[in-house]
Amino acid sequence: MAKRVSPPLAGAMSGLRSPSKVMRLERMGCFHASPLSFMRQLTARAVRDDWQFAIADWQVDAQGVGHAVLRAQTGARTYSLVAFFHDLPDELRSDRVIATAWDATFTLFDGVPDAADLARLAANVPVQEAGRISETELTLSRANRSVRLWEKVVSALAGGHQPDTDELGEVGYLMRTTAVYGSGKFGAADYDTISTRAEVAAPFQAEMLTVYLIRWAVTELVQHMARARAAAQGTKAATLDPDIARGLGIGNSTGLGMAPFLMTHPKLINAWISARETALASVRAQNDPDPEAWALVLTLAQIMSAKVATWRTDHPRQQVRDAGLADDLVRIITRLGAGVTTWDALINWAETALTLEGQEWLVSAILEPYAAQLEEIAAEMSVPTEAHRIDGQMTVGALKALIAHHYPWAIAIDWAAAEAQARVWYTSAEKLEPRLGERSEEPVADYEQPLAPGRDIAKLHAMLPAWPEDAPVAAFALANPALRHALRRVQIIAEHPFGEIQDNTIAADMMPIDLLRAKLSFFGAQRFDPRSDRWLRICMFAGAPLPPDLSAQSECRWPYWQAPWEGA
Amino acid sequence: MSLTLREMSLSEAGALAFKAARGAGMDWGLAEEARASVTWVNSRGLPGLAALLSVLEAGLKPLPGGGHSPAGVVGLSVLHAGAALSDHGRIPPEGLHLPAVVGAVLMVPFVAHLPGVYSVQWGTSDAAAQVTVRGGAEPCLWCAGSLETDGAARVSITPLADTPTGAPIARSTRAFVHPDQLNRLEGFAAATYAPATEASRARGAGGAD
Numbered sequence: 001m002a003k004r005v006s007p008p009l010a011g012a013m014s015g016l017r018s019p020s021k022v023m024r025l026e027r028m029g030c031f032h033a034s035p036l037s038f039m040r041q042l043t044a045r046a047v048r049d050d051w052q053f054a055i056a057d058w059q060v061d062a063q064g065v066g067h068a069v070l071r072a073q074t075g076a077r078t079y080s081l082v083a084f085f086h087d088l089p090d091e092l093r094s095d096r097v098i099a100t101a102w103d104a105t106f107t108l109f110d111g112v113p114d115a116a117d118l119a120r121l122a123a124n125v126p127v128q129e130a131g132r133i134s135e136t137e138l139t140l141s142r143a144n145r146s147v148r149l150w151e152k153v154v155s156a157l158a159g160g161h162q163p164d165t166d167e168l169g170e171v172g173y174l175m176r177t178t179a180v181y182g183s184g185k186f187g188a189a190d191y192d193t194i195s196t197r198a199e200v201a202a203p204f205q206a207e208m209l210t211v212y213l214i215r216w217a218v219t220e221l222v223q224h225m226a227r228a229r230a231a232a233q234g235t236k237a238a239t240l241d242p243d244i245a246r247g248l249g250i251g252n253s254t255g256l257g258m259a260p261f262l263m264t265h266p267k268l269i270n271a272w273i274s275a276r277e278t279a280l281a282s283v284r285a286q287n288d289p290d291p292e293a294w295a296l297v298l299t300l301a302q303i304m305s306a307k308v309a310t311w312r313t314d315h316p317r318q319q320v321r322d323a324g325l326a327d328d329l330v331r332i333i334t335r336l337g338a339g340v341t342t343w344d345a346l347i348n349w350a351e352t353a354l355t356l357e358g359q360e361w362l363v364s365a366i367l368e369p370y371a372a373q374l375e376e377i378a379a380e381m382s383v384p385t386e387a388h389r390i391d392g393q394m395t396v397g398a399l400k401a402l403i404a405h406h407y408p409w410a411i412a413i414d415w416a417a418a419e420a421q422a423r424v425w426y427t428s429a430e431k432l433e434p435r436l437g438e439r440s441e442e443p444v445a446d447y448e449q450p451l452a453p454g455r456d457i458a459k460l461h462a463m464l465p466a467w468p469e470d471a472p473v474a475a476f477a478l479a480n481p482a483l484r485h486a487l488r489r490v491q492i493i494a495e496h497p498f499g500e501i502q503d504n505t506i507a508a509d510m511m512p513i514d515l516l517r518a519k520l521s522f523f524g525a526q527r528f529d530p531r532s533d534r535w536l537r538i539c540m541f542a543g544a545p546l547p548p549d550l551s552a553q554s555e556c557r558w559p560y561w562q563a564p565w566e567g568a
Numbered sequence: 569m570s571l572t573l574r575e576m577s578l579s580e581a582g583a584l585a586f587k588a589a590r591g592a593g594m595d596w597g598l599a600e601e602a603r604a605s606v607t608w609v610n611s612r613g614l615p616g617l618a619a620l621l622s623v624l625e626a627g628l629k630p631l632p633g634g635g636h637s638p639a640g641v642v643g644l645s646v647l648h649a650g651a652a653l654s655d656h657g658r659i660p661p662e663g664l665h666l667p668a669v670v671g672a673v674l675m676v677p678f679v680a681h682l683p684g685v686y687s688v689q690w691g692t693s694d695a696a697a698q699v700t701v702r703g704g705a706e707p708c709l710w711c712a713g714s715l716e717t718d719g720a721a722r723v724s725i726t727p728l729a730d731t732p733t734g735a736p737i738a739r740s741t742r743a744f745v746h747p748d749q750l751n752r753l754e755g756f757a758a759a760t761y762a763p764a765t766e767a768s769r770a771r772g773a774g775g776a777d
């Protein structure tokens with residue numbers, strides 16, 4: 001086993017990369033999953049605490065219509081995925097949030113549902129936003145089949161043979177979720193009501209457990225339909241190759257709805273980013289890396305190189321990035337193969353020799369040998385949701401100093417320029433979802449959401465010189481209520497410096513997919529495939545052992561497990 | 569009015585409060601205070617959303633453009649006053665007395681984060697309420713009287729030497745509101761939503777929106 005890392009830096013900023021380096025959208029749009037990612041935290045805890053999984057109920061007909069209950073017994077508690085499988089005509093299948101029907105719908109029930117619970121959920125979960133769930137439900141989700149793969153896999157298995165792995169590799173999943181709602185949405189339990197439970201205290205654990213169980217349910221469903229079809233033909237279906245099943249993840253389409261989260265949760269984003277940066281600093285602080293750890297990262301680079309070769313995207317910017325990452329991995333393999341130096345020297349070299357994709361992959365990769373020792377850092381990734389009170393006794397002079405320290409990038413922007421305020425974040429009346437409009441082309445400026453902190457804090461900064469240095473900001477806030485949110489923001493970021501994206505979030509050239517990828521990387525997503533500048537597809541849990549196969553061995557570094565189509 | 573209360577998660581109630589306050593014309597920073605105050609009040613089993621509705625309906629005048637503004641409030645609204653009190657960080661020994669406050673229960677969270685013990689009283693000619701707050705990191709509340717006072721109430725916040733002897737009120741994990749009050753709050757919130765245009769439909773938000 002590799003050497004234990006240094007203790008967490010306990011909030012000290014020394015040794016960390018600076019927020020001005022890390023919190024740039026271009027770099028955040030190159031973040032990769034790491035051992036701190038929430039999917040990894042879930043599976044690691046499931047192994048550590050010996051969670052037990054079972055299919056408790058399976059009432060599905062030959063056409064794949066019905067319901068199922070899949071349980072996770074975590075020790076003290078049971079969580080049940082209640083799945084409803086539907087017969088959805090092809091013309092109704094849409095990934096957009098305007099859809100009203102799906103191939104499958106799900107909720108994660110807190111405990112074991114009885115008949116009355118199932119009846120209530122059957123009336124509400126299939127209609128998603130049009131229904132209501134309750135405090136006994138933790139998430140609400142839905143998924144659509146991959147049109148390209150589903151029928152091929154069912155018919156292949158029903159015909160007694162395995163599906164074509166090349167086709168599987170191109171898609172990577174049999175179903176993709178189009179939303180996984182949690183934390184109080186549509187009547188579900190708030191995160192605060194479960195935050196003291198160790199098994200779901202880390203961020204998004206209820207959502208990750210939902211997706212992990214959905215993946216299992218989907219695997220069972222495709223097998224069930226193949227068996228039913230074969231039985232109707234008087235034949236026997238093939239059993240899906242376990243390696244194929246493991247290699248398939250759950251897809252996800254994610255659009256602008258997720259993007260504002262990074263601006264509206266600065267304390268939480270700070271917790272996530274600073275955890276990763278603290279882990280990185282702890283590893284870099286080692287002066288004599290264990291050769292085994294060094295060799296492991298070399299192996300991971302070789303595996304990653306094989307995986308990247310299978311990635312497909314039609315987005316020109318991502319094509320360039322993927323090609324850059326592929327080249328970077330060749331350089332990394334050469335560098336690591338030349339002999340052990342130090343992690344710090346390796347990262348310093350990467351910053352001059354690699355693209356941002358390569359740099360950020362390497363940051364995540366050198367944490368892998370120490371994954372088991374990052375638990376203490378991972379525990380800092382959740383924060384209470386309580387509101388932030390303004391410190392009204394802070395002086396105007398102190399506030400000015402904070403802005404000068406944390407927001408020089410915002411002050412430097414010419415906000416009068418049209419391209420600096422080209423975009424408007426707003427909420428659409430049609431679907432109550434976030435949208436990004438063009439200020440000069442659409443009548444949406446009156447509906448602008450407060451998602452341009454740089455601009456608003458620059459406004460605040462411009463107002464302060466008229467006030468005495470020793471005046472309390474309470475007086476300023478009373479006289480300037482329109483800037484109250486900006487004042488609060490500065491005080492939050494002063495204590496949570498990795499909570500602010502140091503870029504203009506309403507600029508003409510801002511790429512929303514960078515926001516999405518940053519968040520999804522912390523979930524543990526893989527195969528980032530932008531479909532436009534505004535939405536992307538990803539894969540979740542690909543390579544993770546299915547619940548019945550979960551063990552310490554199979555769980556270890558599962559994102560680097562290679563599927564048959566990845567050179568395994 | 570339907571007598572069946574609508575149950576919501578606290579985060580739903582807070583999000584609605586934020587949007588409704590903004591839709592009524594409040595600045596973003598004050599809308600943040602509305603969200604925090606309503607969430608806190610609801611988490612103590614008290615009628616936070618109903619109180620916010622009374623604030624928005626009592627103090628807001630339609631503007632020619634179709635929006636609303638809190639400019640019609642006489643003096644400071646409960647949220648303005650609460651925010652100012654919170655920013656100031658202390659209550660003078662002689663207490664704080666406000667002549668006409670709508671939605672007075674929303675003042676309680678601003679008092680509750682101050683260290684010390686305070687009495688928050690409000691009343692009209694018809695009803696009176698009294699809340700004792702032991703503020704600080706783990707605030708506790710003791711309530712008496714009808715908390716759903718209609719109209720503007722005189723509010724007095726005074727320091728106390730001791731906490732009551734009885735058990736404080738229990739925390740609630742859910743918010744409850746009358747359906748018609750919910751509809752009226754959603755009406756305020758709707759003012760924050762941009763009507764769809766052909767351009768916005770065309771741009772959408774991507775495959776998953």
